[in-house]
Amino acid sequence: MEQFNEIAGAFLCPGNYLGDEPYGSGHINDTFKAYYDVDGREVHYIHQRVNHKIFKDVPALMENIGNVVRHQRKKFEEAGANDLDRRVLTLIPTVDGKDYYVDSEGCFWRTYVFIEDAVGIDVVETTGQAFEAAKAFGEFQSQLANLPVRLHDTIPNFHHTRSRYDTLMQAIEEDTHGRACNVQAEIAFVKEREELVDLVIDLLASGELPERVTHNDTKLNNVLIDSATGKGKCVIDLDTVMPGSVLYDFGDMVRTTTNQAVEDEPDASKIWMDIDYFEALVSGYLETASGFLTPKEKELLPMSGRLITFEIGLRFLTDYLQGDSYFKTHREGQNMDRCRKQFAMVKSMEEQAEAMQAIVSR
Template sequence: MNPEDIHETIPFFHHTRKRFNRLMEAARKDSSGRLASCRKELEFIRKHEREVDLLLNLQEKGELPVRIVHNDTKINNVMLDTETDRAVCVIDLDTVMPGSILYDFGDMARTMTSPAAEDEEDLEKTFMRMPMFEAVVKGYLETVKDFITPLEVSLLPFSGKLITLETGIRFLTDYLEGDVYFKTEKDRHNLHRARTQLALVKSMEQQMPEMEKLCADVFKAVKA
């Protein structure tokens, strides 16, 4: 199908630059008086500002293909058979629109590789499990090998890091704005969520060379 035939249901859903700018604006306003409690997290995100434009710039140059993608491929949007543990279907299709497959893969890497819950307060429990990342990469590349481009393959590890960072930005923005978007169940819930995402970013950064080599090796193998 032609991506231009699909309506953009949520404009700028994965526009990481706009997400970043909104966070900076929320920090400037500090409307809920919460800035003092998250300066460390805010500074970590500021140090990664250069990275928020990487995929956007490649898309602007036409170097990344525009495809029809799900855009919200977290693990709980996959329905699983309780008896066989096999995937039955993908749900929550309201976010299907034009985009990059890197956004889909990035959210899979974010939600499928960490053993911790999204709001885990013990950050030592949050890390990227390489065996899980390898399984995701192998399954994904075996399926998309006939149309994915070498540039997209090389950016798979970075996409996991970027979407994790973007999600952390969204949680921290909502925390600073007074918890107006994500539902919360406890005090500082969105702050804990943001911290978990940023801990996962750190873990991915530490393992990035291994992740990049793995993607290259697996792609070579499935294309052979």
């Protein structure tokens, strides 16, 4: 509690501080719901300790977030949106006018207005939820399509699939844990698809694909859904906003919402890309994004799911070979099973490529 008094004192939240409790199901940051009393009325904020082990340059990250949310707010204002404090994250400044506070232990904190009566959905259950999430991320991107500043690359080469591929090839060669013999089929799978890894990188480099502001963590639970209406309310979790391709964001939505099996499901018969969910994602996304997407971006939407799923699978495989040093594991072979799930999804998307393309062209 001592600690929270320090945090509460550091930010300009109106009212008297009452207390904090852990909140939400995020895996990256430490998130707390804070209670304040404003003239007898209870008011809530989010106090969040940023994970500075993962994010090496928190001041740059916070500058990105500040630029993004202020631009979004302006866009919502221009569009005459009401309910502004629930449509966009609102940063509460510190007493010395900054967007974050460094505590006595060197940890970084930020404070947001709490978005009431809205929840993040951890496990997608309906195509309607997929539709709403994709619509919200599309709106997010469209608002930021004319952001006047270039954001910091807070995680350089985040989606540089070619470097991910090269790292894997090196891990196979070194085979430090003698595991390559267990994943020969997966290694062959990757090599057969090598051409995929340069596709988006090359198109970005040649200018055929535009660089845009992307969210980079487009999981369903990073859109808060209005509890009363079921509509997407607010895009949150902006730690990874960076310059990139919209295809990364759309591809990750496809990867994370079109299959409901657990991430390390060993039973391949439970893993396929559910085209109904894909269709819902496309409809929701195009409702808000079609105004700014180039024909090339649109054409590549189905491929983006395959690419991002392939990329994550590749990273699981690399980590398996390197002795599980990056992704936490609870059992031997877990990263291998995670990789297999991703590759089974890639395969399923390849089999349905034509149907996916037809949905986008409609």
